[in-house]
Amino acid sequence: MIQNKAKKKAEIVYFFRKYGLEPTLSAFNYSKSSIYSWDKTLGENKERIESLNEKSKAPKNPKKSKIDLKIKEFIKEFRKEHSRTGQEKVKPELDLFCQKMGLKTISKSTISRVITELKEKGEIPKKFKVSLYGKTGKVVILATKSLRSGLSPFIGLSCTIPEDPTLP
Secondary structure (H helix, E strand, O other), X not given: XXXXXXXXXXXXXXXXXXHOHHHHHHHOOOOHHHHHHHHHHHHHOOOOHHHHOOOXXXXXXXXXXXXXXXXXXXXXXXXXHOOOOOHHHHHHHHHHHHHHHOOOOOOHHHHHHHHHHHHHHOOOOOXXXXXXXOOOOEEEEEEEOOOOOOOOOEEEEEXXXXXXXXXX
């Protein structure tokens, strides 16, 4: 599949071949080295325009986590047992675990990053708030959404609890 950018590059190269460098530079806002590079790429690939398609900019060897999987598993299990426990309370327990297992301890900020990563993957539940409206009898589950300003507005999901006929 030919991308629109590749078509534009090919058009510029054909213009360059027909009229030369100076008119091409003044007609299009691209550097001389880019034009020569595209011309060379087209020439080496038998004039196939697909060769000018954008390549992936993702790293070939993405960074791998240096945190031991046992530590991540411990944090996950600890948060399942003690939900909404922060880095401050996890740190001493994790340090004891690391000493028993002979692992290198990690800092509070690293614990926080691991917790955030586990939330993003859905391995531990995200923060939420449950509220009961007295007049309507609706239970509202509010999922928090953090902002850069430090405020956390709530996104509401409501459900109605059926009235119990045994209650007065």
